[in-house]
Amino acid sequence: MELLRMAVLGLGLGGAYALLALGVVAIYRGTGVPNFAQGAVGMFSAYVFFGLRDDGGVPAALAVVITVATASLAGVAFYLLVMRQLRNAPILARITATLGLLLALRGLAMALFDVASRTPRGELPSHVLQLGSVALPVDRLLIACLAVLLGIVLSVVSVRTRLGLAVRAVADNEKGVQLVGLSPQLLGALTWAIGFALAAVAGIVLSPISGLDADALTMLIVPVFGAALLARFNSFMLAVAGGLGIGIAQSMLALVQDHQGWYSILWAGIGRSQAFPALVVILLIVASGRLLPARGDAATGRLPVAPLPRYRKSGPVIALAVGLLLIYTSSTPWLSAGIVTLCGILIGLSVVVVTGYLGQISLAQCATAGIGGLVTARLAAGLPLPLVMLIAAAVAGVIGIILGLPSVRVRGQSLALVTLSAAYICEQVVFQDPRFTDAEYGYPLIPAAALFGRQLDMTSFAVLVLVVVIAVASVVGALRASSLGRRALAIRENEAAAIAAGTNVPRYKLAGFALASAIAGLAGCLLGYHAMVFAPNGFTTFASLNVVVMAYIGGIAMIGGAIFAGIGAAGGLFAQLLAVNGWASYHDLIGGLGLLIAIQLHPNGIASLGHDLRHRLRSRSGNSKVPPPPPAERSTSVATDSEIEGLVR
Structure with a gap:
């Protein structure tokens, strides 16, 4: 009964x-x-x-x-x-x-x-x-x-x-x-x-x-x-x-x-x-996964552009100089928000890799970041900082492979549903269960970050996070310029054509999920050291959705989109600006409305405005090296590397 x-x-x-x-x-x-x-x-x-x-x-x-x-x-x-x-x-x-x-x-x-x-x-x-x-x-x-x-x-x-x-x-x-x-x-x-x-x-x-x-x-x-x-x-x-x-x-x-x-x-x-x-x-x-698009999944329209990163040599140097200047001139609240922004940039970079480059819609990147934070909470007391960072990234990468397994059978909206559900399971089960967190009451504490036997204050830790972010962004930029990146973009544009060209699509998908999740896990590790506690409310499903939305506004296939995602992250610089002016409750509202406007006015993302302007100026000057504008619809033929470059530019 x-x-x-x-x-x-x-x-x-x-x-x-x-x-x-x-x-x-x-x-x-x-x-x-x-x-x-x-x-x-x-x-x-x-x-x-x-x-x-x-x-x-x-x-x-x-x-x-x-x-x-x-x-x-x-x-x-x-x-x-x-x-x-x-x-x-x-x-x-x-x-x-x-x-x-x-x-x-x-x-x-x-x-x-x-x-x-x-x-x-x-x-x-x-x-x-x-x-x-x-x-x-x-x-x-x-x-x-x-x-x-x-x-x-x-x-x-x-x-x-x-x-x-x-x-x-x-x-x-x-x-x-x-x-x-x-x-x-x-x-x-x-x-x-x-x-x-x-x-x-x-x-x-x-x-x-x-x-x-x-x-x-x-x-x-x-x-x-x-x-x-x-x-x-x-x-x-x-x-x-x-x-x-x-x-x-x-x-x-x-x-x-x-x-x-x-x-x-x-x-x-x-x-x-x-x-x-x-x-x-x-x-x-x-x-019930299908290898062909289902109703409503028709390959129409043009995906956001993925131009080659400019200033790959001078960019990191400029970013380091500007970052150090801001770190050493910011007050404590703004410095804390800056660290959260830098970690948000890392999670944004993971979205750029798996969704922007590879075309796989993942709504679980903050969940994998949470896995990295949870590993940090369990290991930080007994292992040095660099080793904890490596293990957190490796464990998150393995979780990313598991998360990416459904992408072998499904894609598009079906994969979005899978990753959203996986993020929700992590939030409700893994991050709340004391059997996983090893904390019967409250949340597990994380000791202060130390490097080479010296405990890092907030300023020193911010410098460390800045260096890590610049290094990862350089790797992501190099990936876009490599043959691996071009093949990933070919998979994004047309999986059937990529398979016909001899690309091992399942392997690339799993590798993309592993790399993206490892980057997110590294971000979760650094966030844990910054907060000195594993706080699940920083890795919620809403946080994952916010990262994707902000990255899309900025340019989901560009490093600039990741920077925009970091600035717009909960607890980041934009949130701090709103809090200072008493508008903290408007964070999600501004982000959501901003996306609905930007997705129509600038579908390639705000970071693409400079790229579009340069393209127009070079076109007017008669520069023959400027690739033609992307077609209205994706091609179904097998594309060469040079054709892919022209398409994604």
């Missing part, structure tokens, strides 16, 4: 998953875009509803109408202002745009509302039906029934009406839809409006059950994608079944949380029930 009771309790959570998954499937069927911001929309809508009802005194029914209508209008606006402009962009740009929306909504919620976790009063009946010895909460049953009802309605509309069939056709052939007299813009806006409205309903009904928490509601996207994957992003009823099933299974895991024994580490312990949906996502994607 206890098993049945926990299953019934899981219906409420599963019903909310199902509602969110219905919106994800609706958007994907109509525009071919996986909406990573679906949970954030539900979160923000929940704050709007309870703010109207509790603080504004608006009747609950009217507050629901206002909230759902506002969410629908927001979906229409986001589609018309952002996603419509990116309809021919590569999947990396479209995924990153939804990540920008996620951060913007999270930042806006932090700026407008009190985001302290609380449990508001619900509007659904809260009494219990007694069925024999089993108590059935009515609100859970109603949420599940609502999800089933809406799933049936959407299924009937999608297959029985002309409008439903036209919505599905928009993602495949806009011109064909126009020929039959329908507007692709109107249909696309309709799917985003429906998706956002369903997210709003889910946020409203779930918050009284699981709590009103900005981060927890935003990260519902992980189990929601699990339900959508079970439905293959196509079937509304399978999405409902998947959401309900994941919610029930997640609730039933509570029954085995107290089991002891080494073998129980997989299901018993901190964060296991939260991580279960993420594990489902990984297993589903890897088990």
Whole structure:
């Protein structure tokens, strides 16, 4: 009976998953875009509803109408202002745009509302039906029934009406839809409006059950994608079944949380029930992985340029001189923020390697940095600093190989889901479990950094970090200029062509993940020494998303993009500037909105402006060495090294 009771309790959570998954499937069927911001929309809508009802005194029914209508209008606006402009962009740009929306909504919620976790009063009946010895909460049953009802309605509309069939056709052939007299813009806006409205309903009904928490509601996207994957992003009823099933299974895991024994580490312990949906996502994607792009993965648009780094000899010298000047003239708060920025640059460089050069979308680079920080916490007390740095980078590199194994079977949005789920598992399980951190109470401490028997103060440590960053950036720049870098770019542009040219694509992918993760692990090690404690809140899933967003704004295939990511890192120089002026809560909002603007005005990144200007000036002067501008679409033929150079410039 206890098993049945926990299953019934899981219906409420599963019903909310199902509602969110219905919106994800609706958007994907109509525009071919996986909406990573679906949970954030539900979160923000929940704050709007309870703010109207509790603080504004608006009747609950009217507050629901206002909230759902506002969410629908927001979906229409986001589609018309952002996603419509990116309809021919590569999947990396479209995924990153939804990540920008996620951060913007999270930042806006932090700026407008009190985001302290609380449990508001619900509007659904809260009494219990007694069925024999089993108590059935009515609100859970109603949420599940609502999800089933809406799933049936959407299924009937999608297959029985002309409008439903036209919505599905928009993602495949806009011109064909126009020929039959329908507007692709109107249909696309309709799917985003429906998706956002369903997210709003889910946020409203779930918050009284699981709590009103900005981060927890935003990260519902992980189990929601699990339900959508079970439905293959196509079937509304399978999405409902998947959401309900994941919610029930997640609730039933509570029954085995107290089991002891080494073998129980997989299901018993901190964060296991939260991580279960993420594990489902990984297993589903890897088990059903395809080597060909799926719906919405079409190779359209042009990937961000990856020009050869300039000033490869003088650049490190200039960077060292400028860095030393800033280090020795900065006050303690700014020096601390500068160290965080330098470590953020390292994590940004890891994104440049794996995503910018190799084209593999990884949303777990801060998680691998956390692995490096965790290794540092375990070893720093007994080993010298250089050896700890090497071991931390090596362990993170091995984790990177494991993380990159799914890239052999999947890519694009599927790989983004895998890496996001892996980052979430690390955050919920590895970084919180005392069996991994070796700290029963609090977080493990890290001794002050020492080199050659001399303890380093903050200034000396900053100099060390600066030298490490310049050395790694030089290696990454040399990689771009080498034949290895050119082959990586060939894989990014067209895997089939690279395979035809004799490139061992799986080996390059795993090597890219290993190198990128080793760089991130080195950053985590240095961050640990700086903080003198392993603090998991610095390696959250949101931190990984922020790094990717900032790197994309700066130029995800350029070292300048990594520098931009470091400046925009949480706790970095930009965050310090905001804190000094009392705007600390606007960090995510500015980053998210900045991406949504920059991805349309400067899709190659801000760091590319100088490259574009030089290209135009040389073109006007008749310089024959200037390569032609990139084509509108990627070529499917086998490219030579020189052709690749022209393409990525």
